[in-house]
Amino acid sequence: MNFSAVRAIYLFEMARTWRTLLQSVVSPVISTSLYFVVFGAAIGSRISEIQGVSYGTFIVPGLVMLSVLTQSISNASFGIYFPKFVGTIYEVLSAPVSYVEIVLGYVGAAATKSVILGLIILGTAGLFVPLHIHHPLWMLAFLVLTAVTFSLFGFIIGIWADNFEKLQAIPLLVVTPLTFLGGSFYSVNMLPSPWRTITLFNPVVYLISGFRWSFYEISDVSPAVSVGITFGFLAVCMIVVWWIFKTGYRLKN
Amino acid sequence: MQPIISVSNLTKTYASGFKALNGINLDIQRGEIFALLGPNGAGKTTLISIICGIANLSAGKVEVGGHDINADYRVARSLIGLVPQELHTDAFESVWATVSFSRGLFGKPKNPAHIEKVLKDLSLWDKKDNKIITLSGGMKRRVMIAKALSHEPQILFLDEPTAGVDVELRKGMWEVVRQLRENGVTVILTTHYIEEAEEMADRIGVINKGEIILVEEKAKLMQKLGRKQLKLHLQGRLDTLPATLAPYHLELTEDGKELIYTYDTQSERTGITTLLSDLRDADIRFKDLSTTQSSLEEIFVNLVRTGA
Numbered sequence A: 001m002n003f004s005a006v007r008a009i010y011l012f013e014m015a016r017t018w019r020t021l022l023q024s025v026v027s028p029v030i031s032t033s034l035y036f037v038v039f040g041a042a043i044g045s046r047i048s049e050i051q052g053v054s055y056g057t058f059i060v061p062g063l064v065m066l067s068v069l070t071q072s073i074s075n076a077s078f079g080i081y082f083p084k085f086v087g088t089i090y091e092v093l094s095a096p097v098s099y100v101e102i103v104l105g106y107v108g109a110a111a112t113k114s115v116i117l118g119l120i121i122l123g124t125a126g127l128f129v130p131l132h133i134h135h136p137l138w139m140l141a142f143l144v145l146t147a148v149t150f151s152l153f154g155f156i157i158g159i160w161a162d163n164f165e166k167l168q169a170i171p172l173l174v175v176t177p178l179t180f181l182g183g184s185f186y187s188v189n190m191l192p193s194p195w196r197t198i199t200l201f202n203p204v205v206y207l208i209s210g211f212r213w214s215f216y217e218i219s220d221v222s223p224a225v226s227v228g229i230t231f232g233f234l235a236v237c238m239i240v241v242w243w244i245f246k247t248g249y250r251l252k253n
Numbered sequence B: 001m002q003p004i005i006s007v008s009n010l011t012k013t014y015a016s017g018f019k020a021l022n023g024i025n026l027d028i029q030r031g032e033i034f035a036l037l038g039p040n041g042a043g044k045t046t047l048i049s050i051i052c053g054i055a056n057l058s059a060g061k062v063e064v065g066g067h068d069i070n071a072d073y074r075v076a077r078s079l080i081g082l083v084p085q086e087l088h089t090d091a092f093e094s095v096w097a098t099v100s101f102s103r104g105l106f107g108k109p110k111n112p113a114h115i116e117k118v119l120k121d122l123s124l125w126d127k128k129d130n131k132i133i134t135l136s137g138g139m140k141r142r143v144m145i146a147k148a149l150s151h152e153p154q155i156l157f158l159d160e161p162t163a164g165v166d167v168e169l170r171k172g173m174w175e176v177v178r179q180l181r182e183n184g185v186t187v188i189l190t191t192h193y194i195e196e197a198e199e200m201a202d203r204i205g206v207i208n209k210g211e212i213i214l215v216e217e218k219a220k221l222m223q224k225l226g227r228k229q230l231k232l233h234l235q236g237r238l239d240t241l242p243a244t245l246a247p248y249h250l251e252l253t254e255d256g257k258e259l260i261y262t263y264d265t266q267s268e269r270t271g272i273t274t275l276l277s278d279l280r281d282a283d284i285r286f287k288d289l290s291t292t293q294s295s296l297e298e299i300f301v302n303l304v305r306t307g308a
């Protein structure tokens, strides 16, 4: 194992975050605060409790997941797309590193950023509503698992994309709708019956439900199913990455 | 001695179906400077990309230091430093950071003293804290060399190192390469400047249309293919050549003032002595004479033309 290479890539990526601190951290914090103002304070005051939790409190896990998901994908996809775009990827390809090491470096850094960001958003939320986390370790586990899984997914998008439109397309056209329809702002049980069934095909529902369970012990689906689905998606991403490096898809001629 | 790079029957067909390399066989000896000479599109960059792991090969085998580049890629790649043809650099990192990154990527423990030496050798030391984006093109090229040398490779690939570089920088680059060879580094450079190959290389390989046409020691190549021309500047003008001089295949310039005799430096008898006495017999007088040796450029153009 070439740990020195993993470390080099990881630190390089983290350094990029510090340089773009404003984009990386400040803007998600601002947008989360806006959600609280709009949904929590303005609209939430007119909605009664959901499953015994005030509406403002109810949306916190969903909001954190929303940011972690989108930021994981955008960080990781950009992290690998950019060197491909400017050509500096040649160095990584010519270095004595295995694909596992490359993935650990890039995805590790992207996931780290997302976890830090998720915690910052959680802190921000704590300023608006009282928070009580029932299972902090599970909460952290869900956070890390989601960050890793979707960073890996973003990594795949970054390799697949050969222009900026494609890089933006998947997050914009697929991920954002799925997250908004994934129960961030409502309980799936509140939906009328055909929609409820349809929603269960949305993997994000399971992520948010599991994450919310770690906070309030309320969930739309069983937490075990949530963990299972997330691991399943992680496994699919891993297989795709393995295939990418085996064939050199979009990386090597 | 075992070659440090051994390429056998290497073929590369791009996804487009284009065959960029066609059965390349090439051995590079340890410690030499090898120039790969060929026109644009000959396949130089493709060959280098495969050896360095940036492109996949379609058929054949490549060994670096005795290690297969696919089965044993870790060892093979750790021996190589690559400076690609295009200027691909980071933008916002400092020179120091980007060069240190390269060393880490190649799995070498930190060694600030080595990086300092590399930067000093390449006259980049006073720029070490500058962001790369602020550097000139020539300096960026040197940053890329510094990155390639950061992990102390035994082999350095320079893909068209002086393309688009001004004369002074080019001379500087040649100096760097000579220094590297003194330190035992094997250098493989590609170029389409004949001058560069002529100036620096120990051996020259000529590649055209994906095939190696010839590999030869530079001196031998010059000798083997180098023909000399003897130019006689006549005292008067000559309209036609006397029949007695026909065996020499002389060439008379249009203005009738010069006679050109082409001869082979390798042959036992160049024929110069008899030519001069036959000229005297024909009463042709000259006021001056000069000889010129054909340059690598002419040799090259000839080769590519006949090889095509």
Ligand SMILES: Nc1ncnc2c1ncn2[C@@H]1O[C@H](COP(=O)(O)OP(=O)(O)O)[C@@H](O)[C@H]1O
Residues within 6 Å of the ligand: A253, B014, B015, B016, B018, B020, B038, B039, B040, B041, B042, B043, B044, B045, B046, B047
């Ligand atoms: N990715 C690619 N797909 C298809 N053809 C390519 C690709 N890269 C290079 N070629 C072609 O292969 C040939 C050799 O290119 P290259 O190795 O860059 O030549 P050189 O470096 O000698 O100028 C050229 O005809 C070029 O157009």
Ligand SMILES: [Mg+2]
Residues within 6 Å of the ligand: B044, B045, B046, B085, B159, B160
């Ligand atoms: Mg080239």
